[in-house]
Amino acid sequence: xxxxxxxxxxxxxxxxxxxxxxxxxxxxxxxxxxxxxxxxxxxxxxxxxxxxxxxxxxxxxxxxxxxxxxxxxxxxxxxxxxxxxxxxxxxxxxxxxxxxxxxxxxxxxxxxxxxxxxxxxxxxxxxxxxxxxxxxxxxxxxxxxxxxxxxxxxxxxxxxxxxxxxxxxxxxxxxxxxxxxxxxxxxxxxxxxxxxxxxxxxxxxxxxxxxxxxxxxxxxxxxxxxxxxxxxxxxxxxxxxxxxxxxxxxxxxxxxxxxxxxxxxxxxxxxxxxxxxxxxxxxxxxxxxxxxxxxxxxxxxxxxxxxxxxxxxxxxxxxxxxxxxxxxxxxxxxxxxxxxxxxxxxxxxxxxxxxxxxxxxxxxxxxxxxxxxxxxxxxxxxxxxxxxxxxxxxxxxxxxxxxxxxxxxxxxxxxxxxxxxxxxxxxxxxxxxxxxxxxxxxxxxxxxxxxxxxxxxxxxxxxxxxxxxxxxxxxxxxxxxxxxxxxxxxxxxxxxxxxxxxxxxxxxxxxxxxxxxxxxxxxxxxxxxxxxxxxxxxxxxxxxxxxxxxxxxxxxxxxxxxxxxxxxxxxxxxxxxxxxxxxxxxxxxxxxxxxxxxxxxxxxxxxxxxxxxxxxxxxxxxxxxxxxxxxxxxxxxxxxxxxxxxxxxxxxxxxxxxxxxxxxxxxxxxxxxxxxxxxxxxxxxxxxxxxxxxxxxxxxxxxxxxxxxxxxxxxxxxxxxxxxxxxxxxxxxxxxxxxxxxxxxxxxxxxxxx
Amino acid sequence: xxxxxxxxxxxxxxxxxxxxxxxxxxxxxxxxxxxxxxxxxxxxxxxxxxxxxxxxxxxxxxxxxxxxxxxxxxxxxxxxxxxxxxxxxxxxxxxxxxxxxxxxxxxxxxxxxxxxxxxxxxxxxxxxxxxxxxxxxxxxxxxxxxxxxxxxxxxxxxxxxxxxxxxxxxxxxxxxxxxxxxxxxxxxxxxxxxxxxxxxxxxxxxxxxxxxxx
Numbered sequence: 023x024x025x026x027x028x029x030x031x032x033x034x035x036x037x038x039x040x041x042x043x044x045x046x047x048x049x050x051x052x053x054x055x056x057x058x059x060x061x062x063x064x065x066x067x068x069x070x071x072x073x074x075x076x077x078x079x080x081x082x083x084x085x086x087x088x089x090x091x092x093x094x095x096x097x098x099x100x101x102x103x104x105x106x107x108x109x110x111x112x113x114x115x116x117x118x119x120x121x122x123x124x125x126x127x128x129x130x131x132x133x134x135x136x137x138x139x140x141x142x143x144x145x146x147x148x149x150x151x152x153x154x155x156x157x158x159x160x161x162x163x164x165x166x167x168x169x170x171x172x173x174x175x176x177x178x179x180x181x182x183x184x185x186x187x188x189x190x191x192x193x194x195x196x197x198x199x200x201x202x203x204x205x206x207x208x209x210x211x212x213x214x215x216x217x218x219x220x221x222x223x224x225x226x227x228x229x230x231x232x233x234x235x236x237x238x239x240x241x242x243x244x245x246x247x248x249x250x251x252x253x254x255x256x257x258x259x260x261x262x263x264x265x266x267x268x269x270x271x272x273x274x275x276x277x278x279x280x281x282x283x284x285x286x287x288x289x290x291x292x293x294x295x296x297x298x299x300x301x302x303x304x305x306x307x308x309x310x311x312x313x314x315x316x317x318x319x320x321x322x323x324x325x326x327x328x329x330x331x332x333x334x335x336x337x338x339x340x341x342x343x344x345x346x347x348x349x350x351x352x353x354x355x356x357x358x359x360x361x362x363x364x365x366x367x368x369x370x371x372x373x374x375x376x377x378x379x380x381x382x383x384x385x386x387x388x389x390x391x392x393x394x395x396x397x398x399x400x401x402x403x404x405x406x407x408x409x410x411x412x413x414x415x416x417x418x419x420x421x422x423x424x425x426x427x428x429x430x431x432x433x434x435x436x437x438x439x440x441x442x443x444x445x446x447x448x449x450x451x452x453x454x455x456x457x458x459x460x461x462x463x464x465x466x467x468x469x470x471x472x473x474x475x476x477x478x479x480x481x482x483x484x485x486x487x488x489x490x491x492x493x494x495x496x497x498x499x500x501x502x503x504x505x506x507x508x509x510x511x512x513x514x515x516x517x518x519x520x521x522x523x524x525x526x527x528x529x530x531x532x533x534x535x536x537x538x539x540x541x542x543x544x545x546x547x548x549x550x551x552x553x554x555x556x557x558x559x560x561x562x563x564x565x566x567x568x569x570x571x572x573x574x575x576x577x578x579x580x581x582x583x584x585x586x587x588x589x590x591x592x593x594x595x596x597x598x599x600x601x602x603x604x605x606x607x608x609x610x611x612x613x614x615x616x617x618x619x620x621x622x623x624x625x626x627x628x629x630x631x632x633x634x635x636x637x638x639x640x641x642x643x644x645x646x647x648x649x650x651x652x653x654x655x656x657x658x659x660x661x662x663x664x665x666x667x668x669x670x671x672x673x674x675x676x677x678x679x680x681x682x683x684x685x686x687x688x689x690x691x692x693x694x695x696x697x698x699x700x701x702x703x704x705x706x707x708x709x710x711x712x713x714x715x716x717x718x719x720x721x722x723x724x725x726x727x728x729x730x731x732x733x734x735x736x737x738x739x740x741x742x743x744x745x746x747x748x749x750x751x752x753x754x755x756x757x758x759x760x761x762x763x764x765x766x767x768x769x770x771x772x773x774x775x776x
Numbered sequence: 777x778x779x780x781x782x783x784x785x786x787x788x789x790x791x792x793x794x795x796x797x798x799x800x801x802x803x804x805x806x807x808x809x810x811x812x813x814x815x816x817x818x819x820x821x822x823x824x825x826x827x828x829x830x831x832x833x834x835x836x837x838x839x840x841x842x843x844x845x846x847x848x849x850x851x852x853x854x855x856x857x858x859x860x861x862x863x864x865x866x867x868x869x870x871x872x873x874x875x876x877x878x879x880x881x882x883x884x885x886x887x888x889x890x891x892x893x894x895x896x897x898x899x900x901x902x903x904x905x906x907x908x909x910x911x912x913x914x915x916x917x918x919x920x921x922x923x924x925x926x927x928x929x930x931x932x933x934x935x936x937x938x939x940x941x942x943x944x945x946x947x948x949x950x951x952x953x954x955x956x957x958x959x960x961x962x963x964x965x966x967x968x969x970x971x972x973x974x975x976x977x978x979x980x981x982x983x984x985x986x987x988x989x990x
Contacts, residue, residue, distance in 0.1 A: 511839030525803075525840055734826040 024072075030079050031067065035060050036110070037086045041093060043108050044101050044321065051089045056082070094320045097263075099296035099305075103271055105263050105322040106243045107208070112323045112331070114141050114164045114204045120331035121338060122147050125162065129186040132173075137183025139175040139207075140252075141166040142190040149339055151375045158378050160342075161194035163187045163252050164204025167243075169325065177243065178211040178727070181222040184251045188226045195235050200342050200378050203239035203252045208270060210248030210699075212719030212727055214736060216745045219718040220695070223251040224703025227669055230254040231392075231676040234385040236345040236378065238338060241266050241312065246656070246665055247699045247718070254669040256345040256392055259337060260303040260312040263322035268665045268696075269658050271296035273723070277658065283722050300576045300661040309576065310399060311662040314341070336370035343376045348391055349384035396673045397633065399666040403575035404627035405595065412569075424641050431643040431775055502555035504548055507532035513546075515539040536755045538712075545713035545754055547691050550599075550616035550651040557649075557758050558612075562604035567634050571595025572620070572627040578659040584620070592618045597653075598628040600635040602644075606762040608773065611639040612647045617691060621654035624697050628657075629667030632701065636674040643775040645684040645765055648702055655695025664696070671701035679706075682775040684768055688761070689739070689748065690714050703747070707768050710739035710748045711757065717742075785889075786981070789882050793989075797848055797873045803866045805837035813855040817846040817873060833870060850875035879989040883982055887951060890978055891968035892944050896960045900933040903956050912949070920949045922969065929966060947971050950978065 038057050041050075048054025063078055093101075105111065118125050118141070125145035129136050141164060148157045168174030179187075194201050210219045217225070227250060230237070239255035244266030260266060269277075274295040275287040300306065303315045316337050323330040347353045380388060408416070507529045515523035523541040531537060536556075537546040554563060572595060574581040589595055597619040603612050613635045615622040624632075632648075639646040656664040679685055687702045690711040699718060702708070710716060717737035724732050735741060742748045752760045765773060801807070810831045811817060817830035829846035836842070850873040859870060877885070896902065904912065905927050911920045922928055928942040951968035954960055970978055 512837065513840055514842055525837065527838070731823050733824050 027067070027072070027075060027079065030083070031060070031064060034079070034082050034086055035064070037090070040108065040110055040321065040324070041086070041089055044093060044104050046104065051092065053089070056085060056089075090320050097321075098293060099265070099299070099301055100271060100293045102263055102265050102302055102322075103296060106265055108322075109170050110324045111167075111242070112325050112327065113168060114162075114166045114206055115168070116325045116331065117164075117204060117334065118143055118145065118162060120328060121335040122160075122162065123157065128190055133171075135173075136186045137175075137180050138168075138171075138173045139165055139177050139211075140179045140183030140187055142186060145202075147335065147339060149372045149375065151372050154375075156375050158339075158342075159197075159199045161190055161197075161199055161201045162204070163190060163201060165206040165243075165248075165252070167206050175211060177207040178209060179207060179248060179251065180211045180213065181215060181217055181219050184210070184219075184222040184226055185217075187252050188222075188229055191226075191229060191233055195233050198235060198379055200236040200238065200345075201233070201255075202338055202342070203237065203255055205239060205241040205244050205249045205253050205266075207243060207245050207248040209245035209727075210251065210718065212724050214717055214741065214745065218742075218745055218747055220247075220699035220703050220716075221745075221747050223247050223699040223718075224672070224701075226251045227254055227672040227700050228676055228704035231669070231673045232389055232680065234380070234389065236342055236349075236380070236388065237392075238341040238345060240316065240334075240338070244662075245270060247668065247696055250665065250668050250700065254396075254672075256348075256388065256395070257314070257341045258312045259314050259316050259341055260306060261323065262303050262315050262318045264303055265301040266303075266306050266312065266662050266665075267299050267301040268656050268661050269299070271299065271301070274299055274658055283725070294579075298576075298578050299658070305576075306662055309403075309661070309663055311666050332370055339372070342378060345388070346376055346378050346380065346384075349380055349387040393673055393677065396666070396670045399670050400626040400629055400663050403573065403660070403663045404625070404630060405571040405573045407569055407571075420641070423638075427642050502552065504532040504537070504552050506537075506549070515542060515544050517542045517544050538754060543712060543753070545711060547617075548754070550614065550618070553614075553649065553651065553690075553757070557761065558603040558605055559607065563601050564603075565599060565601040566638065567600050567631050568595075570627050570631050570634075572597070572625050572657075575626050575660040575663045578661075581659045584659075588619045592616075594619055596627040596631060597622045597624070598631045600631050600638075605758060605765065608645070608762065608765050609642075610645045610647055610765070611635055611642070612649060614649045615651060615653045615697070617652035620657060622650070622652040623654045623657035623664075624667050624671075625657040625660040625664050626667065629664075629671050632667075632671050633674040636671075636678045639683055640678050640681055643682075645686065645769055645773060646678060647761070648685070648687045648705070650687065650689045650693045650697070650702060652691040653693050653695075653697050653702075655697065668696050668700035671697075672704055675701050675704055682772070684765070684773060686761075686764060686768065688752070688757075689716050694718065694720060694737075707764065708748045709750045709752055709760070709764070710742060711754055712739060712751050714739045716747060785886060786984070789877070789885075793877050793882070794850075794874045795877055795881075796853070797850070797875055798869055799832060799844075799871045799873060801835060801864050801866055801868045801870060802842075802844075803835070803837060804864065805835040805842070806861065806863050807859050807870065808834045808836070809855065809857075809860045809870075810834060811846075811852050811855070811871070813852055813857070813871075815852045817850060817852060819846055819848040846873060848873055848875050879985060882989060883985050886981060886985075887968055887978070888965075890974065890981075891950055891970050892947060893965045894928070894942070894944070894967040894969060896931075896954075896962055896964045896966055897940070898931060898933065899959065899962050900931045901957055901959050902954050902966055903930045903932060904928075905930055905939065908949075921972065922947060922949060944969065945971060948975055950975070 038053060038060055042048060042053050042057065045051070045053065048057070060082065063075065067075060122145035125143040128142045128144060130138070132138060141162075143162045145160055145162045146157050147160055148155050165177035165179060166174055167177035191201060210223060212219055231254065237255035238257050239253050239259065241249065241253065241258065241260040242264040244253065244264070246268050249266065271292055272287055275281065275291045278295055279287065279291045281287050300309065303312065306312045307315060316334065319327055319330055344357075347357050509528045512525040512527050513531065514525050517523055517539070521542040523539050523544070526535070526539060531546065532548070537548045538544070539546070571589075572585055574585065597615055599614045599616065601612050601614075603610060613632050615624070615628065636646060638644075656667065658664070675685060685705045685707070687705040687708040688711065689702070689708070692715045693702070694717055698716060715737040716739060719727070721732055721736065724730075724736075739748065739751045743751055750760075810833055817832065819829045821827040821829070829849070832844050832846055832852075834841050834843050853872045853874050854869075855871040856869065859868070864870075908920060908928065922942050923946045924943045926942050927939045929940040931938045931940055947969035949967055950970040953965045953967065960966070
């Protein structure tokens with residue numbers, strides 16, 4: 023018996039097993055019988071004549087090929103999920119070995135690694151142009167699922183793995199070499215060990231927004247936030263048999279079906295959710311969350327698909343060329359040549375060589391294009407009902423505001439600052455000179471008039487008025503009382519057993535006590551209107567972009583009704599309110615996510631409103647406050663349109679901060695997942711209201727993912743403070759004063775822009 | 777305690793290996809029982825005891841329904857059925873939980889009666905001085921002798937170390953109730969000290985319970 027026959031038989035067995043895994047059962051295509059035949063043939067292989075075996079093998083190969091084609095034609099999203107998670111699927115290791123000429127892993131190797139689920143390698147990739155070989159250096163960063171190695175953690179990266187990725191992104195920036203990201207993750211490992219999964223992803227996104235090198239990413243398994251940590255790029259490619267999703271289909275099914283912890287999700291529900299989430303490459307392309315699909319062989323690329331790996335090498339070079347060329351001033355012919363190239367026809371060879379190094383001007387253009395790319399993402403997936411006069415008025419208003427504030431804070435203030443600086447310098451010099459002459463005279467005068475004591479008294483008086491005394495005596499007229507107070511009953515503090523807190527009478531609790539236990543200080547949740555009424559100066563709130571509303575962006579079944587219900591309940595059309603406001607006379611722009619509308623989840627409408635608020639704060643040179651009454655994360659019913667709000671909003675925040683703005687985030691109640699892991703978590707000044715909970719994933723997700731229970735205070739504000747996520751915990755009753763103080767302290771003389 | 781008393785105690789525990797915990801109302805209110813007489817109940821569970829035990833009753837005052845859960849496992853007894861749906865005062869006896877004692881609980885109960893306990897004088901962390909640590913490491917368990925006037929522990933509070941001098945009758949350190957680096961409240965037991973003459977007898981008792989208790 024020749025080894026060739028053995029090899030063919032093993033291959034058939036592997037292929038049948040692969041089909042069995044995808045179809046999750048032996049009934050489809052009589053796979054069970056086929057597998058039985060393979061096993062029987064394996065047993066009889068030495069007892070039967072070679073010709074007979076050959077004939078059986080040929081028949082089996084034909085059957086398998088036919089079944090593969092049939093399965094490919096009717097692939098469902100949940101089958102695609104199974105393809106992606108199959109141990110035979112290509113991994114980053116296969117790509118490093120076959121797409122790149124050589125590579126050196128950085129930050130550890132295999133299990134001796136900071137985080138084996140995140141692989142970073144400095145690699146070289148070459149192309150042949152007219153007989154000449156050109157070699158490029160690239161930084162390869164991606165998730166490694168491994169082929170069954172336990173220590174790879176299935177590609178779920180821990181915070182320090184993402185930190186390693188960030189460190190080497192910065193190395194790539196220093197060296198001026200492009201980055202190739204490979205996204206092979208079902209999601210980030212949801213632990214809050216320093217600095218916390220959410221914080222690290224937010225830091226990565228913040229850095230990636232302005233990383234001055236070309237970035238290309240390839241998505242095979244894009245599991246929400248974990249994917250975004252190394253997914254923000256100038257070109258996003260996606261494998262034709264990959265998935266990119268806001269949540270795993272299992273997670274969505276558990277939420278949708280209200281499945282209790284530990285119970286199995288019904289298969290039908292899982293299939294339904296996988297279909298509804300728009301997770302496949304074909305779903306994502308029209309949503310514009312990816313740029314291009316890389317076609318894989320039938321039923322997806324497996325680890326020994328060398329032809330595909332050759333194609334992938336071509337695609338990665340071509341994508342990097344495209345990014346680089348877009349930054350060049352002279353590019354028309356070369357860009358056209360790249361566009362016309364057809365990989366297979368050209369046998370994966372290139373006609374032109376493009377140098378990947380960028381000049382300073384090209385880097386600026388690269389960043390501008392990246393910013394534009396993300397600004398456009400998710401646009402059109404919300405309802406913006408404006409009439410044409412409104413549109414004209416808005417455009418005019420924007421132009422006037424831009425010119426006015428540009429003049430006031432840009433030109434005049436800049437010159438005013440310069441003049442002031444010169445005057446200070448001159449007067450400083452002059453005062454030293456004058457002091458020399460005048461000090462004997464002043465001493466003599468002080469001695470006679472005893473003016474020094476009076477002077478000191480004046481200073482003390484000044485400092486006492488600056489300490490917030492004015493706020494206490496301010497006349498507030500009629501005060502807002504929470505409607506929760508209109509109930510004649512008592513409630514118990516959750517800490518009653520621990521601290522012996524007495525029962526609280528509801529009208530007192532939600533009225534005079536502002537929802538705070540008088541004994542232990544526990545904060546009971548209050549409605550967002552309470553903050554609108556009590557946090558800002560009276561009559562200072564002016565909402566804008568209120569006309570932007572959430573819609574059923576990806577056609578999730580039954581979602582329209584849920585939105586309609588929340589619109590009726592809240593009288594609002596999205597979970598975000600953006601407005602101008604004042605605190606103790608300081609003007610600021612506020613973006614507020616509130617709980618009553620879809621649990622404060624972020625979708626396309628909320629994301630765009632946030633970005634517009636950021637832009638307004640930038641134009642008007644105002645401090646920007648994100649007050650998070652509550653957020654449940656990214657809205658799962660908006661699929662990847664929701665996920666891309668993470669990089670999109672982070673980009674807006676980065677541009678706002680870089681241009682000189684002051685960005686403050688305050689968390690209240692429960693703040694979890696995507697928003698915390700992106701545009702909220704990237705703020706340098708984050709605070710929490712007492713008794714709030716902040717984190718990446720909720721306790722159930724952590725238990726189900728890590729298999730370990732978490733302490734009850736795992737997501738508490740104190741824990742967030744201890745690991746440096748937030749910079750302080752504020753009492754609700756002192757929120758206004760603390761915010762005012764914070765604006766003065768963090769803003770200082772740069773309150774209205776540096 | 778004489779040897780006869782100990783035997784009596786053992787017989788008593790063997791005959792009735794339960795401890796009764798009285799369940800009383802924490803405040804006034806209307807009572808609605810959620811458990812029946814003879815029902816088995818569980819105490820708090822989970823690594824941090826964060827999963828509440830079985831719901832025993834609901835106490836309602838001023839439309840505030842307070843669920844009361846079992847704080848220990850056992851069987852409900854002496855349920856005051858007549859109080860169901862009634863308004864009761866604070867500290868009213870509603871039921872008892874007959875808790876089956878484990879082997880360790882019985883040993884601890886007996887040891888606490890026999891041994892001289894050395895309690896924490898203040899809320900602090902406690903450590904053994906190096907000499908005692910050395911002796912405890914080198915010598916066999918239950919052979920380190922302490923005499924009055926000897927430094928027995930170090931009390932550490934806010935990085936300030938204060939030596940604690942033993943002034944009870946001479947004895948052997950039999951049981952260590954604390955763990956280093958963990959803050960203990962005032963009055964919590966730190967050490968169980970056994971008079972040298974009783975050591976063998978105590979060992980015998982412990983051994984007996986270990987072997988015979990189901």
